[in-house]
Amino acid sequence: MSTEYVALPVSTHRARTGGEAYDNIEPLLQQLADMAPTDSGREPLRQTIIGKCLPLGQHIARRYTGRGVEYEDLAQIAAVGVVLAVDRFDPGNGSSFLGFAVPTIMGEVKRYFRDSTWAVRVPRRTKELQQQLGTMIPRLAQSLGREPTARELADHMEIDLTEVTQALIARNSYTAASLDAPQTAERDGTSLTPIDSLCQIDPGYVLMEDSLTIGPLLAELPDRDRAILIMRYGQEKTQAQIAKTMGISQMQVSRLLTRILTDLRTQALQAA
Template identity: 55%
Template sequence: MADSAEPRSRPEQRRSHSGTESYDNLEPMFARLAEFDPDDPARAASRQDIIERCLPLAANIARRFSGRGENYDDLLQIARVGMVQAVDRFDPSYGASFLSFAVPTIMGEVRRHFRDHTWAVRVPRRLKEIQQTIGPATEKLTHELGRMPRAREIAEEIGAELTEVTQALIARNAYQSTPIDPTPEGGDSDNTPASVLDTLGADDTNYDSVEDYLAVRPLIAALPERQRQVLVWRFFDSLTQIEIAERLGCSQMQVSRILTKTLSSLREQAMRD
């Protein structure tokens, strides 16, 4: 009687003596599950028992993907979704073990979450898929070559085009964005690292010059050829008035009068417009 009254052990407590999760004898449980009719309540209970036994597997895989900017609880829920999918899709008649089927199924579900929902900037799906394969390929080639592999070597390893690998490496920068001013309200500013806003330069006074240039550009284009040429020589080619006078075959005083008249006319038209 005492044994029958003992509460059912929780999934977290179902450990092997080594301290790790035990998934032994899962395949016979799936074989029995397949014998039940879909509407049989016993089938639902058996399925639930398998799911509870495999919950630690989902937790282990979620932990493998933690530290990449996503909340662990969110990753755990996604991993559990993949684990339930693996339970429902596993067919013991193929002869493979459940773990060999479940692990890639769960990891695929988590990777799809990272691919589809965690990029700060929209990146083509093909580049996301390639970006996920670059890490393992880079690690493998680094061990084999004794150095960091080149983009062409990575492309050959994963069977992708060089341009795709290059674009995927660049797209990696779009995974997470940095706020311009991440300082939290009420935070300790003395201990807060410099924000992007703090590293930006001062106002560029040349912006005013650009506006002035755009304003007088059509006015300069409308000048007579002689006046426009004198402006180009003086302010773009940096010639002196004497050098301009020698090119025109006139006196330096005439060049000075041409410049004064032209600049006064441009200023008057610009201010009027």
Template identity: 50%
Template sequence: MSYQSTLTSPTRAQRTRRRTDSYDNIEPLFTELAELDTDDPHRVALRKELISRCLPLAEHIARKFAGRGENFDDLLQIARVGMVAAVDRFDPDHGASFLAFAVPTIMGEVRRHFRDHTWSVRVPRRLKEIQQTIVPAMDRLSQRLGRTPTAAEIAEELGVDLVEVTQALIARNGYRTSSIDAYTGGDSEYAPTSLLDTLGAEQSEFRTVEDCLVVKPLIAALPERDRQVLMMRFFESQSQIQIAESLGVSQMQVSRILARLLSSLREQASRD
């Protein structure tokens, strides 16, 4: 090996010292990386070294999001994906430090994972974003106030509308759902029971209530005479002959009116 190549090729000791340096001194390595061709073996090795050196940063950020219902290994994997993206996208010519670029990049990757993949029910994106900022805001306010903050105080701290904060707090209930087959405890004899065993039987009256709620606005929109015929037949329990006598028409006409109305209401209710 020539003297010149010794100067230009980092020694093992130099590489080792690089791994232990702070991230504040990592930018020259990115400058060196940018000057190498994509198919240069030295570039591949240097990129691998940068990724290896930044692994502790990804783990540190993953731990900041631990305890929110996600497996830590999954969070670590997501954080490492964000870290690799930061290594590949960082441009030292822009003048910013690598840390200033990498930290929001990695945290953004983890936050997107929480926003898009960890909700058990569909929640609007805006509420997901607000919900992610609520816990840190509550921690700050609890330390400052010495008590649990109100929704209005959280809204003021975040600079968002109170209604949105309230909706986000309610939406937190949809982050995780419980299986109805999961055991919830025991009865008086300490026998394990599932949530399904504690649920009541289906009430037939619920369907009747639902049907009434659907049909009520449709009936209200009917002409006065049609609405009167329905009221007399189904709410006052009058026969078709009695209705015909009250309206001064034939029983056949009442029968046709009822058939037409029921068919129309059934079609509209099914469509709605």
């Protein structure tokens, strides 16, 4: 289709068509069918018919709101169904246009829900059962006075219990919550997201990166410098204990540590 049809509010459309949205549709469709494909008046007539039928698509789109898709998006999908209905309708088969158009438009909307709006990939059979459950559950709940069980749904629909269970579970796959969406507010005014409660930063990654950087530099240190670092940070000895082991003063140990750490920091920054 070369023309993009935008679904307008019903009131707007009626204002533009003089309140005759569905008047004389079938005679116009017959006139369209009788025109040759090369007739210059065919395309303007086709667009006029589509414009008259758009409110039907909007009405059907409203029936599917509240299922995780904005009305404007549903109206656009329904508008595609309107175009398909106009292009495929055969006035010669004896059926009414509305009888043909309604299932065509509804089929387009249902196909969109089935194929395009799932957060994760779900088998087609499971998607179809999930849609059937959407109408079956309220119907059974009304007659039973409570929510039906999976077994009752399976018996009523005459299908396997496993399939019903899979379809019920699949309803949770229809939409996905963002891990970054704020969920709860702390007393200090900050907001927590689901990812805050699911995970935390592992300091091991930082230590691993540091070890990969500092490892080769430590290997090149003189034996005495490396021994001082091992005693101070590996064995957690005090400067006084290191001084006693090395046979030097505590002041010398302090100066050596400062020099060694400064040199390592400089080399590490250069390597980065």
